[in-house]
Amino acid sequence: MKAQDAFVALNLLPLIGPVRVRQMLSFFGDDPAAILKAPRSQLERVQGIGPELAETIATWESQIDLPAELQRVTDFGAHILTWHDEAYPPLLRELYDPPFVLYVKGTLTALDKNSVAMVGSRMTTPYGQNVARKLAFQLAQLGVTVVSGGARGIDTAAHQGAISGKGRTIAVLGTGINLVYPAENKVLFDQIPSHGALITQFPFNRSADKQSFPIRNRIVAGMTLGTVVVEANLTSGALITANMAVDAGRQVFAVPGPVDSPRSKGCHDLIKKGAKLCEGVEDILSEFEYLFPPTNKTAAPSETGELPALSLNENEGKLYGMTSSQSLTVDELIQGTGLPAHVVNVGLLALEMKRLVRQMPGRQYVRVR
Helix, strand or coil: CCHHHHHHHHHHCCCCCHHHHHHHHHHCCCCHHHHHHCCHHHHCCCCCCCHHHHHHHHCHHHCCCHHHHHHHHHHHCCEEEECCCCCCCHHHHCCCCCCCEEEEEECCCHHHHCEEEEECCCCCCHHHHHHHHHHHHHHHHCCCEEEECCCCCHHHHHHHHHHHCCCCEEEECCCCCCCCCCHHHHHHHHHHHHCEEEEECCCCCCCCCCCHHHHHHHHHHHCCCEEEECCCCCCCHHHHHHHHHHHCCCEEEECCCCCCCHHHHHHHHHHHCCCEECCCHHHHHCCCCCCCCHHHCCCCHHHHCCCCCCCCCHHHHHHHHHCCCCCEEHHHHHHHHCCCHHHHHHHHHHHHHCCCEEEECCCEEEECC
16 A cells, blocks of 8 residues: 555544654554554554554544545545655644645645745625735735635635735635535635645545634644734634744734724734734735745855846836936836836835845835846
């Protein structure tokens, strides 16, 4: 049996979580197939595996239909990733209990290591939706993958913003990969695999419940560099994701909102507790300037012997052409290029990340080289 198939089988069995699988792998020499071949007496010798669970594992073939599950994966156009696969999210691997199986529809790439989670309330306001779409759009245009949970509200706005920005987005589901929850997101779920991926640790046909969402939130927080909470009340599940990000040693950002809005209370509470106040995409990028996106980071002359060729889109080229050693305001750049304000702001962020311009006090910009 292939190791991947053995992992899928273990994932189908009840009460077999990442910690127990790690303990069994340590006992059986990192071979998941050996776990399924082991007799009950040997399984009982593994820490945390009592007689009942040992019996479940030893009789796994009578309890699950592995060939049928593998066929469902193929028929759905999905694939499986495990701990052993190179494409498995590297940040997720750093958790104490990362999922040992991921069902994936779409693709995960090396670029996704530069990813940010964006979460918030399901019962959101137009303000929250607009902020989420704008932040996700700008991050996506700069090559940052936007990760969220596929739920209605802020999650949906974040995925939509990333797709509009022609970037990558990943939806982490709290169900089996073949289920659409909420139902109104079917069109969005059909779009996402072409712009990133749908992923879940749950087998086919697993419905959502109170346990599945915290498990989903752990993946959202664990596979990203930081979590942005756009809008959340004091009991929102988004705060669970933020706490999981803190536990994983990741940065948490919170977008402030109207002081009299219950939807903003959770974000304001996070800020009081030390989350970074996020008023715009610059607040996110400033935390990770040294990290992402590598594809936009120009090599130093000492590394190449010569200045690298510029790779700019049309709008970035117009903006860069206007800059010089003399600082220019954003308004001057808007007037000089004839570009809309939001296009200029996105373009300037891209040029900053490419180390071509520098922002000076008063939001004035000078050319670096």
